[in-house]
Structures are given as structure tokens and as C-alpha cells.
Amino acid sequence: MPIQQAAPVYSVISIPLQKKSRILSTPERHYRVLAKYSNTPSARSKQTNGILGPVHLKSVNVDVEYVGLLQVGTPPQEFKVDFDTGSSDIWIPSKNCERCGDHPTFMQSDSSTFKPFSNGTETSANTNNTASSTSSSSNDKDKSTIMKSTWTLQYGDGSAVQGVKGYDNLSVGNMTAKNQLFGLANKVSAQFANDPELDGIFGLGFPKLSLMGTKKSFVENLKDQGMIKNAIASFYLGSSDQGGQLLIGGTNSSLYQGNFTYLDVTSDRYWEVPFNGIKVGDRTIMSGGGGTSVGANGSTTAIIDTGTTLIVVPPSMSQSIHMAIPGAEYNNTFGWQVPCVQNLQQSNSSNSQYSNDIIFRLGGHEFPIPYSDLIREKTNPNNSTLCYSGIAEAPIPMIIMGDTFLRSYYSVFDYDNKRVGLSRSK
Template structure:
């Protein structure tokens, strides 16, 4: 699908115009739905809390039992990324909530045979690989980890090619990653969040025979590979325009946006924390009438599935939509709950909604007639808007002006 020529201007003088012209060199990355996906709301919630280091602060009453998570069900969308020369192809979680690129190495299955389920990077097959001795490790709140060593090589996604990209080769993965359907992570967060650190940058760049980019986001900007320092995200939800003819159930567009995916004009909101894609929420209402008296900051995170709120706010919203707290399952509501209306978020003088039908998720096993709520809780004080929100609202991540543009998606 060609992107219509359009010039989109923000509503404030501090943010300049973005030219959305596909012919100028924008690049689309089709996002593929996980064919083996089975909804698992409890797992989504627990995965989110692990990601942000809050899960260990939950009491059994707040979330029920700590689930044994079938993590492959947490990944609904992934992009195809090539690493090396010739490229070795990987299914990667394209995640605005993290900043690093990593994939399994050939050594991974030596420590756990489950790793053989994934595509593993073979450095002997790449003519451009530069392996570094620097160890690398990412730790999560529950003690789960990914570790290995750093490497530098060429990466390809869509029609973009980046030379000398730093990435992690995972020699060891904890079970949550070994059981995941994706091979690794393609972080699109800010460099300040990165865990990939080269001990001797000059020495490494001498081996690579050129500058090394530590994150994909910095690579795109430093090498001026796209016509504008932005990327747009659309995730299909079954009631919008048909899926992209090039394949996939969603897309990331680097260097431009697709105006056919949303209604009206984009509202741009400034980033409130340069560590995350985090913006301010001025208010929350149910069905445009019931004021929840909720405001604060939220992280727009493509790597999270649910709507995550501080505990008191999650309790207030869930009660308003008819959900109850089950001691074993967390927040659940009748599957035949009202699906007309919306949960509305006031941001930057505009309203962005999530349809009520998207707040009712899969049926709870062994609890006939009850389904999981898409609203879950965190002991932290920052909200997290994941794919439930993004499926209802087109998102533009503006790197140059440190802002996020939002507009309701166009529906059939």
C-alpha cells in the first residue's frame, strides 16, 4: 500500500511538521500475528510486571497465584529481521518498552535444549561479523536473565540496512525466554535504557572498521537512513482496514506515517521521561461520562499487551466495568458484559478511547461465563498502555522532538 502524500503539522509551535511521503524513502515493517497465539491474560499481566520489576511486590490477593506462564502466548506480533551477511532471519519482538537488540547464539542450546526451538545466530556464516569479548547480561525483576557476549554486524529490516550494529548474542536464556515463540527482541526505546555497553568503544570500532551504533534507534538517526526521525505503529484488530497486502497484521513504518490508518489529525504529546516513551494522561472517563479521577504518566509500550494501572486505579476502573477480583485469577468479568461504549483517555486536549469490547478478553478456564479483564494492576505509579490501546489508536514516535502523536484508528 502506498502512503498518501501529506504534510502533518503538530498543534504546538515547539514541534515542526512531519512530511509523510512514502516516495521519499519511508520503510514499512510488516508485523505478523503469532499463528500459535492463545490468549493468556494472566500471563500478559505477570509478564508486564516482570518487565518493569514490579511483580515481586504483588500480594497473592492482588493477583491470585503466580502463574506458570506459557510465554509463547504473550507474543502476538513480531517483525522479521536479518542479521549478518548473508542475512540470517529472526522473528523479533518489536518493543518500544526496551532498547536492545538480541538473538540466541549457537551456544544457547548447550545450556538448555529448548533453545534449539529458536533460530540461533551462526557467526561462521556471516562475512561481516565482529565478535567482542565483552560479556552482556540483562536481568529482570524475577531473577530471569539473558546473558552472553556482544557482537557487531549488519542488520536488515524492511528495506533498511544498518552496518556495524551492536547486538547481544544470548548464550544463556531463562525459561521465560526459552518458551517464547519469538527468537529475540528488537528494542526501539531510548539509549538511556540500554544494557549493552562496550568496555572499549575505540578498540571495538577499530575491529569493526567504522563507528558502532549501540541501539537501533540511534542507528537510524546517526546514519540518516530515513527521511524523517519518526516511526508510526498500526496494529490490526480485525475491525480496521484490511491487513497490508505485503503481509502481516500490523506494521511499523520508519521515516513516515500512514495517514490511511487513522481518523482526523494527530495530537502530539511531549515525552515526560527520556528513559521511556512516556507521556501525560490528564483524565480517564468511562463512556465519556463517568470521571475516574485518574491522571498521571503512561508508557506507550508495543511490547505490553494490557492496560496497566496503579492498584487503586485498576480497582476503580474494573469495578466500573463490572469486573470483580478473583483470589486465584485476578480481575474477571462476565463474558456477556456490556460491550458498547468506551474507556476514554484525555491527553493533550483530545480524547483517545479503547472500546469496551476490547476490555473483555478470553474466557477463564474452569469458570464458565467469566472472562479476564484487559485492565490489570501494578504496584508502581506509572500507567502502561500496551497493545489494547495501540489497536485502537495510531501511534507516531517522534524521536527528534521527543513526542508521541496519537489519533483514533480508521475503522471500516
């Protein structure tokens, strides 16, 4: 497949981003996005000059998440991770994880390149960091060191991912970032522990969003270490059994059509872009604000997030969208439901709006997605006519453009120019 090259390629390998399927995944992912955004700031080498070989993404749980392979350490230990532009920290289970189920755990003693995090500095992998109990002053010093070496991601349900930090060589595809800061989880919430396809999270947001104190993202470190010329990551998120692809350092022209529309980010934390409203077909149902997140310049914004399954909007916006869709219903148990695909195929399209696109205006440009992309799994075995909607509502001050939106667009996350590029997927 053709690769648009930013620099000469000396080695290219393909690793999948895979999808998984499991029923009743939509409420679980709605719940997870609430947890994920509950602690937002407003609330809380050898030079190759290459492009990373395509990383194939596996689709999981009815396009719920796309996971690919990460290798950590020397020799490499392998983990399945969610490549997430909505967060900025990388973490995997450690050997000390208390309830990680059957997930593989990182054995730091087996890696010759691992260095523990100690007092904000990189230390030898064999350094003994055991706290001393000989004096109060040494206890205070060790307590300070431990606090700086630990991290916690707190979720809205009170559960959390907790662990310590370290440095090691992290490899994705045929590219390795040396001495990359990452987290070793000692405790994980049940949502992660019970997910058989996902071992950890690979954050691709800006460093300012990092809760671990990451100074540079994995992609930026690759550029600094001479592995790529351009600090960009591009995604293709396929539907059905197609899986997807992550490419670092370039774009894959066989997976998109036309030119990219680039949107400047409003703040280099999230990949956050201006939001200007929504249309259903030719009907404008909301323009601009609506009580949503605002960027540094006071404009309404939306976050482009590969690590979130759904499109998540404030309740008033969700209601406006679904009221414009014939047959959509709200249920206190199931949330918003829309007519399933099989029923749409039997409907008279000339007398319905089911064939209309849902159009999101971002940065002054229109980005339509087909109504069919909103259809998820059935909500209730006693009701065969309605399925979960791919647009969910949440009382959070932001709009999240997740995979329901991104399946329609090849996306480019450009660290160098602080912008997001979108082009229609093939």
C-alpha cells in the same frame, strides 16, 4: 496503499508484523510485564533518503504480541522479533545458547560483517578474545574486558536473559543499519525459550534506557547513515487476523484517520507521556496521580509500550476502573474478569454501561478505547460468562499503555522531536 512520504522512496517492501493465538495468554503476559519492569531505574552506506517499506506484524496469542522479521549479518540470518518501544536493546539467541529450544541461533562465524565487542571497541570478527592465563595482570585485563562485553536482563522471578555483545548489519524491511550494537543471548528464561513465535526482542526505546550501552537506536542510526530523513517509527496494531504494520521513516495514511495528536515525552528514556486521569463513559473515576509514576517535572506519567500486551495500572486505579464496569469481578487466582463479548451482545445496552468507552487522558487530551477491546480469552472453563480483562493491576510505580490501548490508535514514535503521535486507527 498510500504512504505519507518524508523523502523520496527508492525501494519499498512489505514484511508482516504477525499475531499469534493461544489460550490462557493473559496471565502469562501479566507476569511478563511484571518481570520486564522490575528493574526500572527507580528500582534498578548508500544514500536512499527513503521510508522503510511496511513491515507486516503477525499477531500472536490473542493479540498478545506482534512479531516481525529481522535479518542479521552477511549473508543475512533471519529471526522473528517483538518490536518493543518499552525497551532499548536488541537481542537474539546465539550459537552458544544453553536452552533456546527450537529457536534459530546466530552463527557469528558465518557473517563476514560481524564484529565482537571488546573493551568498548569494535574489533575484527576474527579477533581471538580468549583470556590469557600467563599473568595476573593479563587476567585482570581480560576480566574487565569480559565484564564490559557481557549483559544481563534480570527478571522479577529471578530468571534472566544473559549474553555477550557484538556489532553487525541489521536489516528490517528494505533498510539496513550498519555496525549496529546488539546482544547474543547465551541463556534465556523459560518464557522466551518456550515461545515458539518469538526468537528475540527488538528494542525501540531511547538509548538512555539501554542496558547494553547502546549510543543510538536502530532508527537513529538509519537516519545518520542516510537511509531515512526523519527518525520516526510508526505502528498499526490490528486485531483478529489482521496483524499489523511497522513503518520506519514515515506513516501510512491508509491506516489512520484525522490528524495526529502529539504528546511530548517527559523523559527521553521510555516513551513516557503525561497522564491526567481516566473516565468510564461520562464518569470521571480518577484524576491525575493515584500513586503512579512521576516524570522529571513531578507530573504523573504513562509509558507507551508496543511490547506489552495489556494496560497495566496500580491496584487502586484498576479497582476504580473495574468497579465502574457492571459484572466485573476480582478473583485471587484469575485477577480481574469482565463479562465476555457474547454476553454483552445479549444485554440491553440501554440499561448497561457495557457500550461505554474507557477514556484515558494523556497530555490533556482524551483517548477513548471501546469496552469490547478489554475482552480477552475466557478465564475458567467452568465459568463461560467471564473473560480476562485487558486492564491488569500491578504494584509498580507506573502506568503501562500496551497493545490493549494501541490497537485503537495508530502511533508514531518521533526520536527527532521526542514525542509520541496518536491518531485513530481505521
